[in-house]
Every structure is written in C-alpha cells, then in structure tokens.
Amino acid sequence: MLHDTPLITTVIVGLGLAFVLGTLAHRFRIPPLVGYLLAGVAVGPFTPGFVADQALATQLAELGIILLMFGVGLHFSLQDLLAVRTIAVPGAVAQIVVATCMGLGLALLMGWTVAAGLVFGLALAVASTVVLLRAIQEWHLMETERGRIAVGWLIVEDLAMVLVLVLFPAVASLQAGGADKPAFEPLAAQAGLGLAGIVVLTIIKIALFIGLMLIVGRRVIPWVLHYIAHTGSRELFRLAVLSTALCIAFGSTKLFDVSLALGAFFAGMMLRESPLSQRAAQESLPLRDAFAVLFFVSVGMMFDPVSAIREPWPLIATLSIILIGKSLAAFLIVILFRRSVATALTIAASLSQIGEFSFILAELGVASRILPEEGRHLILAGAILSIMLNPLVFAAVGWLAPHLEPRQESSSTTAAAYNPIPVAKLTGHTIVIGYGRVGAIVGDTLRQQKLPFLVVEVSENALAKVKASGIEAIVGNAAHPDVLNATNPAQARHLVVAIPEAFEAGQIVQQARSANSNIRIIARAHSDAEVDHLTRLGADIVIMGEREIARGMIEELKRRCPDVAERDAERAAGCPKVRANYADRSSV
Ligand code: AMP
Numbered sequence: 026m027l028h029d030t031p032l033i034t035t036v037i038v039g040l041g042l043a044f045v046l047g048t049l050a051h052r053f054r055i056p057p058l059v060g061y062l063l064a065g066v067a068v069g070p071f072t073p074g075f076v077a078d079q080a081l082a083t084q085l086a087e088l089g090i091i092l093l094m095f096g097v098g099l100h101f102s103l104q105d106l107l108a109v110r111t112i113a114v115p116g117a118v119a120q121i122v123v124a125t126c127m128g129l130g131l132a133l134l135m136g137w138t139v140a141a142g143l144v145f146g147l148a149l150a151v152a153s154t155v156v157l158l159r160a161i162q163e164w165h166l167m168e169t170e171r172g173r174i175a176v177g178w179l180i181v182e183d184l185a186m187v188l189v190l191v192l193f194p195a196v197a198s199l200q201a202g203g204a205d206k207p208a209f210e211p212l213a214a215q216a217g218l219g220l221a222g223i224v225v226l227t228i229i230k231i232a233l234f235i236g237l238m239l240i241v242g243r244r245v246i247p248w249v250l251h252y253i254a255h256t257g258s259r260e261l262f263r264l265a266v267l268s269t270a271l272c273i274a275f276g277s278t279k280l281f282d283v284s285l286a287l288g289a290f291f292a293g294m295m296l297r298e299s300p301l302s303q304r305a306a307q308e309s310l311p312l313r314d315a316f317a318v319l320f321f322v323s324v325g326m327m328f329d330p331v332s333a334i335r336e337p338w339p340l341i342a343t344l345s346i347i348l349i350g351k352s353l354a355a356f357l358i359v360i361l362f363r364r365s366v367a368t369a370l371t372i373a374a375s376l377s378q379i380g381e382f383s384f385i386l387a388e389l390g391v392a393s394r395i396l397p398e399e400g401r402h403l404i405l406a407g408a409i410l411s412i413m414l415n416p417l418v419f420a421a422v423g424w425l426a427p428h429l430e431p432r433q434e435s436s437s438t439t440a441a442a443y444n445p446i447p448v449a450k451l452t453g454h455t456i457v458i459g460y461g462r463v464g465a466i467v468g469d470t471l472r473q474q475k476l477p478f479l480v481v482e483v484s485e486n487a488l489a490k491v492k493a494s495g496i497e498a499i500v501g502n503a504a505h506p507d508v509l510n511a512t513n514p515a516q517a518r519h520l521v522v523a524i525p526e527a528f529e530a531g532q533i534v535q536q537a538r539s540a541n542s543n544i545r546i547i548a549r550a551h552s553d554a555e556v557d558h559l560t561r562l563g564a565d566i567v568i569m570g571e572r573e574i575a576r577g578m579i580e581e582l583k584r585r586c587p588d589v590a591e592r593d594a595e596r597a598a599g600c601p602k603v604r605a606n607y608a609d610r611s612s613v
Contacts, residue, residue: 035077036085038068039322040315047318056416058159061318062409065325072330082323087285088271089316090381093155094286095270096313097176098293099305103239105173106180106294113177116358120178120376121185123354124150127346135339137397140196144390147189148404149346151182153380154286155320156412160375160419171368174359175375183287184231186382190389191227191282192220197393227282234281235291242273242295250296250305263308269296270309307484321412324380328409332402339399343407348414352377374422378411379404448511449497451477455519456512458503458533460487463549463570464523468496481512504532514540522548522564527555531562538563 042064050060068077128146129139137145157179166172246269253265270292277288296305333340352373359369387404390396455471455478457464464480471478472494479497482488491498501508503524514520514537522530530548537544548564550556556567 031078032081035081036319038075038077039064039082039085039319042067043318043322056163058156058321058416059413061321062325062328062413065322066328066330066409067325068322069326069328071328071332077322077326079323079326082319082326085316086320086323086381089313089318089320090155090286091270091274091289092309092313092316093158095274095289095293095309097158098290098295099297100167101173101176101290101294102297103294106177109170109174109177112174112359112362112364113181116174116355116362116372117178117181117185119358120351120355121147121150121182124346124351127350131339131342131346132400135399137400138395140395141390141397141400144386144396145400145404148383148386148390148400149343149351149379149407151186151379151382151386152179152376153378153382153408153412154179154183155317156378156380156415157375159317160415163416164419164423166371171364171371174364174368175372178355178372178376180287180290182382183284183290186386187231187283187287188224188227190284190385192223193386193389194393196220197389197395230281231283234277234283234288238273238291238295242291246273246292246295266305266308267312320381324384324409324412327384327405329402329405333406333410336399339403340406340410343403344410347379347407347411348377348418352418370422370425374415374418377418378415379408380412383408449479449499449513451479451497451513452516453518454478454513454516455521456481456514456517456537457521457523458530459522459524460491460498461523461525464521465490467521467523468494472496479512481508502529504529504536506536509533509536510540514544517541517544520544520546522546522559525549525551527551527558530555531558534559534564535562 043061046060046064046067047057048060050063051057065082066072068075070076070079125143125146128149129142132142132145133139157175161167161172161175166175249269250262250265253262256262270289273292274285274288277283277291278285281288355376356369356373359372360366383404387396387401391398391401455476457468457471457478457480460468460480460482461484464482468478468480468491479499480491481499481501481503482491483500483502488498488500499508499511503509503512503522517537520534520537522533524530524533527550530550534546534548537546545566546564547566547568548559550559550567550569551571552569556569559567
C-alpha cells in the first residue's frame with residue numbers, strides 16, 4: 026500500500042528529510058550531500074518505515090540533472106569547451122577504455138559473460154554529472170583550468186554514453202540471438218541497419234543537433250528571453266527560462282536521441298551569449314538546488330545496506346575500480362598530457378565516483394538479461410559508497426596536492442586553489458560583500474581613493490568584472506564562515522554588506538561582529554523590518570535602498586524644478602532634465 030505514495034508525498038518527505046539530515050551532517054562538518062543520500066536510504070524500500078515512490082523520485086532527479094547541466098552551460102562557452110578538447114577528448118576516451126577493461130576483468134573473475142563484463146565495465150567508467158559539478162562548485166574550481174578540463178571530460182563521457190545507450194539495444198538483440206528481443210529497439214535497428222550504420226546515424230544526429238543549436242538556438246533563445254524580459258513580468262521570465270531549458274532538453278532527446286542533460290547543457294550554452302544570461306542563471310538556481318537534492322535522495326533510495334554487507338568482496342573490488350583504478354588511469358593520462366600534479370589529482374578526484382548513467386546502464390543490462398541481478402547491486406552499492414566518499418577524496422586531494430607539486434612553478438597558486446580560501450593578508454581594510462549594482466559603485470570609489478579593500482562575490486559573472494578591474498576578490502557565499510574568515514574580518518576596518526538578501530546579510534553581519542567588535546558595519550536593506558533585523562545583529566548603519574531613492578528624488582525636485590520652471594517653461598512642464606538624469610542613473 027505504501028508503495029504507491031503519490032508525487033506530493035515523495036517530494037515533501039524527500040526534501041523534508043534531506044533538509045533535516047543535511048543540516049545534521051553539516052553540523053558534524055560532513056558535506057550535506059551525505060545527509061541527502063541517507064535521507065534516500067531512510068525512505069527507500071530496503072529500510073523499514075515509510076517508502077517513497079522510487080520511480081517518481083528518479084524522474085524528479087532527472088529534472089535536477091537537466092537544470093544542473095543548464096546551469097553549467099550558462100557558465101561555459103564554446104571557446105572553453107574547445108580550449109580543453111586536446112586533453113578532454115583523448116583523456117576521457119582512454120579512461121573509459123581502461124575502466125571498462127578493469128570492470129570486464131572483474132566480471133570475468135566472477136564468472137560472468139564478456140557482454141556482462143562490458144556493460145559492467147562501462148557502468149563503472151562514467152562519472153556522475155551531479156556529483157562532479159557539485160564538487161567543482163564547492164571547491165571553487167569552476168573558473169580554473171582544471172575545472173574546465175573536468176567539465177570538458179564530463180561532456181565527452183556524456184557524448185560517449187549517448188552512443189552507448191543508442192547502440193545498446195542493437196547489441197543486446199544480437200546477443201540475445203534475435204529470439205529473445207528486448208522490448209525497446211532503435212529505429213535504425215528496425216530499419217535493418219547494421220552496427221556501423223547505427224553509429225554513423227547517431228553521429229549524424231548529434232552533429233545535426235549541435236549544428237541546429239549553434240545556428241538557430243543561438244539566435245532564437247536570446248530573442249525569446251529578451252522579448253519576455255521586456256514584458257517586465259518576473260514570473261513570465263522565470264517560466265521562459267525554465268521552459269526553454271526543459272523543452273530543449275526534451276526536444277533533443279526526442280528528435281536527436283541525445284541525453285536530456287546534454288540538451289540542457291547546450292541550451293544553457295546558447296543563453297550565455299546573451300547579456301540576460303546572468304539573470305537567467307539566477308532565476309533557475311532555487312529550482313535547480315531543490316531538484317539536485319532530490320537526485321541524491323533518489324540515489325539513496327536504491328541502496329540496500331544488507332546486500333552490501335552480505336557479499337563484501339565483489340563490492341570491495343568494484344569500489345576499488347571506481348575509487349582507485351579509474352582515478353589512477355585518469356591521473357596518469359593527465360600527467361601524460363604534461364599538466365600539473367594538482368590538475369591531474371583534481372580530474373582523478375572528480376572521476377572517482379559513478380552515478381546516473383551507471384544506473385541507466387545497469388537497468389538496461391538487467392532488462393535485456395545481459396547483466397546478472399548481482400551486477401546491478403554492485404553498481405548501485407558502488408555508486409552510493411563512491412558518492413559518499415567523494416567529498417573525502419576531494420579533501421584528501423586538497424591536502425596532498427600542495428605537497429606533491431614541484432616547488433618551482435606556481436606551487437603557491439595550486440595550494441591556494443586547493444586550500445580554496447586562504448585568509449587575506451590585508452589589514453585595516455574594507456570588505457565589500459557583493460559586487461553588483463551597489464557593491465560595484467562602492468568598490469569603484471574605494472579604488473579611486475586607493476583605499477585597501479577586497480570583494481566577496483558568489484556569482485561568477487560578477488566576479489569576472491571584479492577580476493577585470495584588478496581588484497582582490499574571494500569567490501563564494503560570504504554567509505559561509507570559511508569565506509567570511511578568509512576576508513580577515515578581525516583586522517578589517519569597515520564591512521560593506523552590499524547584497525540584497527537580508528537573511529544572508531544578517532548572517533554576515535553577525536559573524537563579522539563576533540569576529541571584530543570594532544569593525545564598522547554598513548549594510549543594505551529594502552524594508553524597515555530588514556533595517557531592524559540587521560541593526561539587531563550588529564550593523565552600525567543600515568541604508569534602506571528605497572528610502573534613499575525617495576530622498577534623492579525629493580532632493581532633485583527641490584533643487585531643480587523651481588529654477589527650471591522659472592527659466593524654461595517648456596522644460597519645466599515635465600522636468601525633462603530631471604527625468605533624463607534619473608534615467609541615466611537607473612541604468613547604472
Ligand atoms: P546587486 O543587487 O545588483 O547589487 O547585486 C548583488 C550582488 O551580490 C550580486 O552580484 C550577487 O552575486 C552578490 N551576492 C549576493 N549574495 C551574496 C553572498 N551571500 N555572498 C557574496 N556575494 C553575494
């Protein structure tokens with residue numbers, strides 16, 4: 026009875042429990058992701074108590090992957106992708122081959138067929154998009170070369186998997202000898218094309234898809250969003266962003282057989298060309314985060330803790346392939362391409378897990394009776410454990426990289442990127458939180474006056490502006506204690522909290538105040554309640570945006586209109602000068 030729990034229960038219980046366990050994990054300094062996975066295990070069918078709908082959770086997770094890849098596309102340009110192709114393409118292909126062979130070897134040792142071994146090996150070869158991107162974002166690597174290589178590598182793996190998934194039914198039907206045809210069959214196979222024909226057709230489809238996106242998508246998507254932005258409706262704009270990402274992802278799956286994630290990635294990349302992209306990215310953030318959490322919950326639901334303990338050796342071997350074998354292969358390949366040890370370690374750590382593609386392959390393998398049931402269990406357990414261990418792997422890499430790096434070149438920069446947030450050396454400085462419309466103006470003035478200051482920014486687009494101006498900047502959410510500590514608040518003179526969100530601003534104010542009782546805190550607010558909130562938490566001065574705008578308007582009216590009216594009847598009629606003046610400012 027409990028198995029047919031509806032959508033709403035699954036979403037509410039999944040998100041609710043993920044929230045509780047994620048917070049608990051955070052409390053114990055474990056990544057919240059582990060809490061989400063455990064939430065999944067708790068509502069899964071293998072543990073007693075409430076059982077959420079697994080099929081629904083998986084579909085919701087798919088939405089998370091689409092939105093996540095859409096977000097990555099928004100930060101990724103075609104140039105970025107092409108810049109890393111020399112290493113990402115051969116690297117990913119070689120690593121897939123090596124990992125597949127290892128999986129095949131283990132499968133043969135367990136007495137499975139070669140076909141089962143190939144499916145098993147391929148499932149162990151591909152990393153999870155969600156896990157990789159989370160890690161890259163968490164460690165502030167998105168902007169670094171190694172971050173780009175990791176994402177490029179991921180895209181190549183994604184493309185390879187598209188090919189595998191398309192070819193799978195055809196190969197499976199050959200395996201089954203035609204008598205026992207699987208339920209699904211690609212059109213090409215039905216049309217009697219051979220294996221080579223299917224490969225060619227798939228490549229043509231992918232090329233067509235990419236071509237269409239580059240030619241049509243690049244023009245049409247920004248045009249639609251510009252049009253919607255001009256309606257002035259935020260609701261419509263959000264809807265436009267969301268439906269663009271989803272429709273392109275869905276359309277590309279239906280028309281070109283590429284994966285949903287890949288379709289969404291290209292949709293995001295097309296949007297990047299438009300100046301509205303930053304807004305678009307922000308509009309999709311909350312939804313993306315919610316659905317990414319559901320992804321981890323749905324993974325956790327598939328985990329059967331008892332079966333993992335029952336037969337430990339095959340699981341240990343599987344896990345070793347994922348954690349050690351695959352990473353070692355990636356590490357060596359990157360080193361072979363003469364990249365630094367730090368880059369090689371990052372790529373290795375990024376790939377030391379498996380996820381969504383592996384589940385799909387395992388499902389297909391079992392459905393077509395190629396892969397034994399045990400194979401699916403091993404893949405699932407390997408995925409869960411490797412996802413749980415991934416944050417630890419990254420932490421270990423962070424600790425190792427600076428030690429392994431040769432002393433001469435850039436060892437300090439690698440250490441900095443790994444110890445992602447070193448504490449600023451400035452003293453008596455001003456900390457500016459947020460470099461948007463408000464923070465940028467404050468920053469410009471500080472720079473002109475040659476006062477020491479640094480900026481904390483969470484958005485990569487805004488950060489690019491900061492860096493272009495040569496200003497010292499820290500990437501990350503300033504409400505995070507590590508990020509704020511890195512600004513050296515204890516020895517700062519002023520803190521300017523120029524972000525619009527009062528809850529986060531409150532967190533920042535409170536932490537800065539407890540780090541330094543003398544720091545002068547100036548914060549931004551948009552309502553009386555926010556002014557109270559921020560003052561209570563320790564801000565010295567809270568500037569309420571709307572009140573300042575009104576004040577400025579009154580000043581202008583008092584100052585200009587009477588004079589203008591006396592001297593120039595025509596201009597006085599509508600105070601055009603005043604209007605022009607404000608039009609200028611509002612566009613700042
Ligand atoms: P605006 O409202 O145009 O002044 O933009 C605010 C800026 O603050 C944006 O660039 C945001 O990315 C940035 N921002 C918002 N919240 C935070 C935060 N918690 N930490 C750092 N930067 C932030």
